[in-house]
């Protein structure tokens with residue numbers, strides 16, 4: 218929808234032919250009910266047709282990115298920009314999204330799009346600003362020109378890792394924020410949790426050489442603020458359910474669930490302390506109860522604020 222609004226010729230690919238046919242007939246994606254698909258958007262289940270594009274946005278969940286790109290790789294021309302929109306880190310390999318793309322389709326140019334942007338808001342044409350990063354600044358700037366419009370404002374960057382870390386970490390921290398809300402711990406606790414969560418995100422980013430302005434920018438602090446603000450975030454909603462002792466919302470992808478253990482492994486391997494992320498991973502795995510996790514966080518030794 219964004220690319221069509223920016224004046225591009227767009228093909229939307231769905232892996233399931235019936236699903237693609239239903240979207241084409243209804244001119245609406247059931248995942249975004251009530252938002253009509255622009256007339257100009259072609260819908261296909263033919264991957265080769267989609268792969269002929271000048272650039273592609275790939276929007277499958279993080280743990281399925283490698284499989285999807287491997288499927289796509291034989292169809293892609295050398296140098297095609299492939300923009301990852303998933304926010305996560307691959308299990309087992311600890312790879313970030315652009316690294317997964319580079320391994321699965323070495324001939325393409327990988328980029329990452331991230332930042333505070335609920336799909337529903339973006340598709341409705343509400344004002345949104347995001348970060349689009351690629352190692353090659355000219356490519357990042359060209360993709361911004363191709364996708365930007367009066368309602369969608371991407372900023373270009375070459376800090377790929379900084380953008381990827383912000384997007385992956387904020388989902389885990391949003392689960393923690395939801396837990397705080399679900400347990401009725403109060404607005405002060407929510408502010409403290411979000412702020413100390415941000416300190417973790419920054420520590421991990423620094424360990425990977427991320428730039429300060431990326432971590433305090435749209436894809437870092439910006440997305441953390443959005444996702445820790447309320448249940449429109451599926452990660453926050455998952456945390457809310459956990460905090461209330463309810464089952465996790467069915468059929469709603471909460472990437473932080475999958476990112477939490479791998480984020481903790483990655484941080485540990487770099488000697489970076491991420492106590493909030495650790496608490497989320499421990500709660501999700503059943504290693505700690507929520508009450509024990511809260512106590513563990515509050516009883517850490519007092520220290521200088523950093």
Ligand SMILES: NC(=O)C1=CN([C@@H]2O[C@H](COP(=O)(O)OP(=O)(O)OC[C@H]3O[C@@H](n4cnc5c(N)ncnc54)[C@H](OP(=O)(O)O)[C@@H]3O)[C@@H](O)[C@H]2O)C=CC1
Nearest residue numbers: 232233276277278279281285302303304334335336470472
């Ligand atoms: N929704 C949002 O507001 C935002 C989401 N993101 C990120 O985008 C990523 C995807 O999220 P979202 O779109 O919400 O997730 P959804 O679960 O709504 O949709 C996932 C899509 O990926 C497809 N898919 C799933 N597995 C595979 C696979 N193995 N091969 C090919 N296609 C597959 C699904 O196809 P099918 O319909 O056939 O199952 C579906 O179209 C996540 O990393 C999320 O963090 C980022 C910013 C905002």
Ligand SMILES: O=C(CO)COP(=O)(O)O
Nearest residue numbers: 332333334335450451452
């Ligand atoms: O990444 C998002 C907003 O920027 C979407 O957040 P959720 O996946 O938590 O809904």
